[in-house]
Amino acid sequence: MGLLKGGINEIIATTANNAAPIGIHYREQTARMILFLGSHTAENIERDGWVVANFVHDPILYVKSAFGDLSREAFVEEPVAGHQMHRLREAEAWIAFSATIENKTSEALVVRLTPEREIMEGAFIQPINRGFNSIIDATVHATRYIRNRDAELKKLIDYHAGIIRKCGGKREIEALNLLMSYIE
Ligand SMILES: Cc1cc2nc3c(=O)[nH]c(=O)nc-3n(C[C@H](O)[C@H](O)[C@H](O)COP(=O)(O)O)c2cc1C
Known part of the structure; x- marks a missing residue:
């Protein structure tokens, strides 16, 4: 997995027709999400067993996906590991993961992520702003x-x-x- 850096990677996570900013904790070659219960992301991952991490640099997409819904046109279907996964059309790069629930409490899910495909759609060198x-x-x-x-x-x-x-x-x-x- 070349795109993730050690620490927490703030990406936009896509599940079935849904997007939300989520942190991927990447430590000792293992990627996980910690998802507070009640979000669509947590619900969809528990049901479908997959999630896509989208690398984007559009600040509006972070705000919109955190609070509102993106239109269906914002998503592209990608057949990966036997699932029709959804990624963002605007993603500069993406990683499709199989997701398994490692732990569930009354508040949160700990999800272990196994990379299935990693794609760079274009160059994405961005100045720090x-x-x-x-x-x-x-x-x-x-x-x-x-x-x-x-x-x-x-x-x-x-x-x-x-x-x-x-x-x-x-x-x-x-x-x-x-x-x-x-x-x-
Ligand atoms: C940069 C950023 C990182 C976030 N990371 C997480 C996270 O790791 N886990 C989580 O449960 N929510 C996280 N959130 C909050 C969710 O994005 C937020 O609750 C969102 O409304 C969930 O949307 P959904 O119901 O469509 O899944 C984060 C928000 C932002 C802006």
């Missing part, structure tokens, strides 16, 4: 904030909003406006 990185951080905090309205989380979101406004391009600013519309 703090605005983009802060979209990822702000979106993580926002997915928690909409559940508990914790004032500390709002402070973190506002901090990242400042960086996005200062360092982001048009697409990051648009993603920030979308994010704010979801949480207000």
Whole structure:
């Protein structure tokens, strides 16, 4: 698996007609997801036994897939390991995994991922942009904030909003406006 780096890889996970940003924990050659119960991603993986990790650099896709639904046209079917897996049409690269449940608690699933296919669709060298990185951080905090309205989380979101406004391009600013519309 050449694309995953040691640590947590923030990708967009696709399951049957669904997409959501999820972290892949990659340590000692083993890839896992920790999924909080109640998400479509957790439900679909438990039912179907597969997930695709999509590598994308569009900040709007991270926000949209975290809070809303993508249209059917956003997905492409890929026959892999006996499944019709779904990946994002916009993916710059993707890894299709078979997924097995290693552990299930009242709160979360631990899912072990076995790579079945890894494809680079194009070159994807991207300059580091703090605005983009802060979209990822702000979106993580926002997915928690909409559940508990914790004032500390709002402070973190506002901090990242400042960086996005200062360092982001048009697409990051648009993603920030979308994010704010979801949480207000
Ligand atoms: C960058 C990022 C990483 C995330 N990582 C995880 C994760 O590892 N596990 C998880 O359960 N949710 C994670 N989330 C939250 C889910 O994306 C969020 O709950 C989403 O609404 C689930 O959508 P779904 O119901 O379509 O699966 C993450 C969110 C972001 C923005």
